[in-house]
Amino acid sequence: MLFKVEMKVNVPNDIDKELFAKQVDEEKMRAKELQEQGIWRHLWRVAGQYANVSIFDVDSPQTLHDLMMSLPLFPYMEVEVTALCHHPSSIHSDDR
Numbered sequence: 001m002l003f004k005v006e007m008k009v010n011v012p013n014d015i016d017k018e019l020f021a022k023q024v025d026e027e028k029m030r031a032k033e034l035q036e037q038g039i040w041r042h043l044w045r046v047a048g049q050y051a052n053v054s055i056f057d058v059d060s061p062q063t064l065h066d067l068m069m070s071l072p073l074f075p076y077m078e079v080e081v082t083a084l085c086h087h088p089s090s091i092h093s094d095d096r
């Protein structure tokens with residue numbers, strides 16, 4: 001199942017900078033793993049914002065939920081999830 005996930009990162013003004021830098025590194029490593037596994041299919045920066053638009057390929061909404069909750073930067077994120085399905089005019093057969 002494909003999901004569009006929009007993540008906006010809100011960094012608290014009083015955050016410990018070292019802790020946050022560590023969490024960013026951990027997020028980067030997790031994102032790399034999930035991309036290599038074909039789960040995090042697309043990861044795009046939203047121009048001009050500390051935000052991204054991503055496409056995830058997971059077996060259920062519960063799996064997506066568990067995955068999102070486990071992201072190191074999740075505590076700072078606003079997240080919007082949109083379920084996607086095949087478009088009848090798409091020429092790609094692998095976008096289900």
Ligand SMILES: O=C(O)CC1=CCC(=O)O1
Pocket residue numbers: 007009027028029031050051052073
């Ligand atoms: O920078 C972001 O948008 C949050 C994030 C997602 C994956 C990653 O490495 O950072």
